[in-house]
Amino acid sequence: MKLKWTSYPYIVWMAIFIIIPLLLILFFSITSGDVFRLGEFQFTLDNFKRFMNPIYLKVLGRSITLALQSTAICFLLGYPMAMIISKAELKKRNAMILLFVVPMWMNFLLRTYAWLTLLGRNGLINYIIKSLGFEPLSLIYNNKAILLGMVYNFLPFMVLPIYSVLIKIDNSLIEAAEDLGASKLEVFTRIILPLSIPGIVSGFTMVFMPAVSTFVISSLLGGGKYMLIGNLVEQQFLWSGDWNFGSAISIVMMIFILISMAIMAKFDEDEKGGGLW
Amino acid sequence: MTRLGKLVLVLCLIMIINFIFTGCDRKEDVLNIYNWGDYIDPTVIKDFEDEYNIKVNYSTFATNEDMYVKLKSGAGNYDVAFPSDYMIERMIKEDMLYKLDKNNIPNLKNIDEKFINLSFDPENQYSVPYFWGTVGILYNRKVVKEKVDSWDILWDEKYKNEIVMLDSQRDSIGVALKKLGYSMNSRDINELRKAKEILIKQKPLVYTYVIDEVKDLMIAGEANLGVVWSGDATAAIRENENLEYVIPKEGSNIWFDNMVIPKSSKNKKKAELFIDFMCRPDIAARNTDYVGYSTPNNEAIEKLPEDIKNSKVAYPNEEDLERCEIFKDPSDFITKYDIIWTEIKAEY
Amino acid sequence: MxxxxxxxxxxxxxxxxxxxxxxxxxxxxxxxxxxxxxxxxxxxxxxxxxxxxxxxxxxxxxxxxxxxxxxxxxxxxxxxxxxxxxxxxxxxxxxxxxxxxxxxxxxxxxxxxxxxxxxxxxxxxxxxxxxxxxxxxxxxxxxxxxxxxxxxxxxxxxxxxxxxxxxxxxxxxxxxxxxxxxxxxxxxxxxxxxxxxxxxxxxxxxxxxxxxxxxxxxxxxxxxxxEPKNAFVAKFIGESNIIEGIIHEDFVVEFENIIFDCVDSGFEKKEEIDIVIRPEDLIIESFEGAKLKGKVISVTFKGVHYEMLIESDNFLWKVHSTTMAPVNSLVGLSVLPENIHVMKKVI
Structure with a gap:
């Protein structure tokens, strides 16, 4: 691979901020002992063995399940949304896309906090419900709130790839299908849906990956009652001070995500996805 | 030059530039202070800087463990740090702290005797008390009309979804241990298991587990019973007079944040100067007033406003304090804590 | 129907x-x-x-x-x-x-x-x-x-x-x-x-x-x-030379100030009309005695025929012929009456 001198800054950047940290995490995961001052330490797989404890595997399983649920909801909500936007005329289309993208300009954490003020016992929604004379609802610090937070935060990542694939579908294909006798439903199931699969795969990947590794949403909106794999890693680094175990969990997560990416890639062999990864 | 050669050159340049700039810190008149967030009056720092012509680089950490790792790895040459009791115990064991030259800290005499010579730092060879406090129950007396004097109330079905617990391993497990009559520092796996069980039983009643937001939730009336640190209780009561704080009869945790000088410091004398400065009565009083936690400095207490001086929240009775334990360093036992806490949090 | x-x-x-x-x-x-x-x-x-x-x-x-x-x-x-x-x-x-x-x-x-x-x-x-x-x-x-x-x-x-x-x-x-x-x-x-x-x-x-x-x-x-109906069709279909002229009476038309016989009728006397002549219908003759005279401006070999642009007094004629007249030569042009197409002017 011939390298122009202009690419050196990027290589250095990658080396410092991506490759070296990865190697460090790998190093931590396979060692134990006084690693910081390179004192007494030994190479070991104990950290990984420790992860095989049923309680930790349960946390991993729960995280995957929750991530799959939120991905599914994002898909069921996102596909129709993408279709609606793609069918609108150009001016309206851009305005609608903007509606999706502008919240993303705001800090992720702030947006999640905002839900606290909406969903809280004395929050806006319950305020309206109470003033209408009903009993306040328990909307926060439960499983549903976490799902809501995940869907809210990750929905644009499902909508945008699907939308970008849908608008690339040549209108003449739809006309040809109608010309050959296909009703609107048949056009959708036989032409539009199959052609939008690369976008769907992209959307799935872009939602599933952050969903499975999130810890902020489960912490803030779940009231700390639902420990996910992200929380477990955070716990090791911030509270237990066990960087070795935390790194081992991170490596397991990374392997897992790489496997799911490989599976997804099989569906999108031509890389028509339009996603970020 | 070969391609590889160019790459190495660029990497070297970056490293050199990095060293130059870190080297810039090594001036004579700079102190690096490492403290909890929101734990000092900024004007106090300014006064110190002005009086001694020493620049203060002030940075903060979120947890003891976080601070420990930073100091252990040698990143940053901190001159004064503010760890908690059990962490000081560990750091002394691992020889990470300088012994203090008490001659340079004359204001140490202002510290109340009962806070000197505690278990984690016998004879205070390494640390000087800064702030202290307790852990207790904060409740809204308009909603909780009965007498509150036991941890049991947090397990009462009546208050389902009104209860807030601390999202902190040791504090919550400690509360459960105390409720069962065991020591907060128990290393008995059976006692811990029992604590785990009752915490799991309690979970459906808990509104949320948080750390800093307890006082906000209770002020806003989102929850009516919570486990808090005494400093947060003081602040909360100030905002909502329906709130009351009590140390349960089974006992609780008493904690200390002390000032230490890590061995990475290059300015031991100036660090001791800073510690002495913070023990001055007027400085300590001003600082206490701003931060809101309890000061161990008797002379400072005299200067506090009446309502705070007499507050049972900030300055409880002797008998209440006797029921409280200080946390010990769990050392390798931390993995058991981790598993137990995970089992509690993952149970849903 | x-x-x-x-x-x-x-x-x-x-x-x-x-x-x-x-x-x-x-x-x-x-x-x-x-x-x-x-x-x-x-x-x-x-x-x-x-x-x-x-x-x-x-x-x-x-x-x-x-x-x-x-x-x-x-x-x-x-x-x-x-x-x-x-x-x-x-x-x-x-x-x-x-x-x-x-x-x-x-x-x-x-x-x-x-x-x-x-x-x-x-x-x-x-x-x-x-x-x-x-x-x-x-x-x-x-x-x-x-x-x-x-x-x-x-x-x-x-x-x-x-x-x-x-x-x-x-x-x-x-x-x-x-x-x-x-x-x-x-x-x-x-x-x-x-x-x-x-x-x-x-x-x-x-x-x-x-x-x-x-x-x-x-x-x-x-x-x-x-029989293109108007100038547009004539221009669009096949190649054509379209020139303005006057039809004096049935079968008699004038363009380039020359009177020609033609085969079209049904127009007003002295009506202004468009005339279409296909390039392949123009015949190259000797300069002497020809009704329509012109100078060859360009010659292009098209395989099937030569395409020549011939400039007369008022018009640039496009001619397709297997006979080649070199550039700058003076030639005469003639056309059979049935190949002169008269069209109503498009308003």
Whole structure:
């Protein structure tokens, strides 16, 4: 691979901020002992063995399940949304896309906090419900709130790839299908849906990956009652001070995500996805 | 030059530039202070800087463990740090702290005797008390009309979804241990298991587990019973007079944040100067007033406003304090804590 | 009214925003006819095709298909199929599935579908291509698959929207013959859209010449070529020399200040008219004694003939001849009366 001198800054950047940290995490995961001052330490797989404890595997399983649920909801909500936007005329289309993208300009954490003020016992929604004379609802610090937070935060990542694939579908294909006798439903199931699969795969990947590794949403909106794999890693680094175990969990997560990416890639062999990864 | 050669050159340049700039810190008149967030009056720092012509680089950490790792790895040459009791115990064991030259800290005499010579730092060879406090129950007396004097109330079905617990391993497990009559520092796996069980039983009643937001939730009336640190209780009561704080009869945790000088410091004398400065009565009083936690400095207490001086929240009775334990360093036992806490949090 | 009319367009008018895209469209298409809509880009020919196919709606007017007005019928209900300009083959299906698409929609039995696909592939000379992917096909092959996909449904009418535009010249000429033969053997009505007048002349039974949303002339290729109704048609079809003149009386016309005999009548005395003379109808003679004289400005060898531009007093004549007159030589031009076409002026 011939390298122009202009690419050196990027290589250095990658080396410092991506490759070296990865190697460090790998190093931590396979060692134990006084690693910081390179004192007494030994190479070991104990950290990984420790992860095989049923309680930790349960946390991993729960995280995957929750991530799959939120991905599914994002898909069921996102596909129709993408279709609606793609069918609108150009001016309206851009305005609608903007509606999706502008919240993303705001800090992720702030947006999640905002839900606290909406969903809280004395929050806006319950305020309206109470003033209408009903009993306040328990909307926060439960499983549903976490799902809501995940869907809210990750929905644009499902909508945008699907939308970008849908608008690339040549209108003449739809006309040809109608010309050959296909009703609107048949056009959708036989032409539009199959052609939008690369976008769907992209959307799935872009939602599933952050969903499975999130810890902020489960912490803030779940009231700390639902420990996910992200929380477990955070716990090791911030509270237990066990960087070795935390790194081992991170490596397991990374392997897992790489496997799911490989599976997804099989569906999108031509890389028509339009996603970020 | 070969391609590889160019790459190495660029990497070297970056490293050199990095060293130059870190080297810039090594001036004579700079102190690096490492403290909890929101734990000092900024004007106090300014006064110190002005009086001694020493620049203060002030940075903060979120947890003891976080601070420990930073100091252990040698990143940053901190001159004064503010760890908690059990962490000081560990750091002394691992020889990470300088012994203090008490001659340079004359204001140490202002510290109340009962806070000197505690278990984690016998004879205070390494640390000087800064702030202290307790852990207790904060409740809204308009909603909780009965007498509150036991941890049991947090397990009462009546208050389902009104209860807030601390999202902190040791504090919550400690509360459960105390409720069962065991020591907060128990290393008995059976006692811990029992604590785990009752915490799991309690979970459906808990509104949320948080750390800093307890006082906000209770002020806003989102929850009516919570486990808090005494400093947060003081602040909360100030905002909502329906709130009351009590140390349960089974006992609780008493904690200390002390000032230490890590061995990475290059300015031991100036660090001791800073510690002495913070023990001055007027400085300590001003600082206490701003931060809101309890000061161990008797002379400072005299200067506090009446309502705070007499507050049972900030300055409880002797008998209440006797029921409280200080946390010990769990050392390798931390993995058991981790598993137990995970089992509690993952149970849903 | 002729019995074998399959489609009749009545007063079709289309306005898009504030632009009148189609005005006054009235014509009919007969059964088994090869009818071509011919005109420059933007003349509205594709719009008419799309209206017949059901992909666009006219602002007003009727489309009568076998006696019924199908204006409001959606495309999937019309017994009409289309070959699209860019083929519109489904990229995610192979050749077989593309062709079988319409048949599967109709829920025909599997065996029947297989047989029909096999036969149509044979007809377009692509037997054995069933499992090929669309992207592996050449332009010409894709084009034939597109035609096969439409024809396999045995439509009453086939619409073709400039289907040969993307092919190279030789392939285009081959396909023209193949399409014509297909149409004859299948007995299907073809409605063809093109801007290539040679293509139209080659393949069509009837040509509808259009410009700016209006029909200029309808007729057989011979009629349109020999008797263009106005200057536009004359310019568009074949090459022509169009010059202004005056018709003195029947059979006598004047242009270039010279009187010529002609074969046209029915005009006003001394009416100002346009005259069309095809380049191949101009005969090169010797300069001496010729009625029309000029100087050769350029000579281009075109294989079949020489194309010469000859400048007379008032006009630059384009002449196609197998006789070559060199540049700068002085020549005379003559033309037979039957090759002088008089047209009404377009206002």
């Amino acid at each position: 002729e019995k074998n009319i399959v489609i009749d367009l009545k007063n079709v008018y289309k306005k898009y925003d504030d632009v009148e895209v189609l005005k006054n469209i009235n014509f009919y298409i007969r059964k088994n006819e090869f009818l071509t809509l011919l005109g420059p880009s933007g003349c509205g020919k594709t719009t008419i095709l799309r209206i017949i196919g059901g992909f666009e709606q006219p602002t007003s007017g009727e489309i009568i298909f076998e006696g019924k007005n199908i204006i409001n019928m959606p495309p999937y209900e019309r017994p009409i199929n289309t070959v699209f300009q860019k083929y519109a083959l489904f990229p995610h299906m192979n050749v077989f599935d593309n062709i079988a698409f319409g048949l599967k929609i109709k829920k025909l039995p599997k065996k029947s579908i297989e047989e029909k696909v096999k036969n149509i592939l044979k007809m377009v000379n692509l037997s054995g291509f069933e499992n090929r992917s669309i992207e592996s096909l050449s332009g010409g092959q894709q084009q034939r698959i597109a035609i096969a996909r439409a024809l396999v449904n045995e439509p009453k009418v086939l619409l073709l929207d400039e289907p040969l535009g993307a092919l190279d010249l030789k392939l285009r000429k081959e396909m023209q013959m193949e399409l014509k033969n297909m149409q004859k053997s299948l007995g299907i009505t073809f409605i063809y859209v093109t801007h290539d007048q040679e293509e139209a002349l080659t393949m069509s039974d009837t040509i509808v010449v259009m410009d700016s949303g209006e029909i200029q002339q309808i007729g057989t290729p011979v009629d349109i070529y020999n």
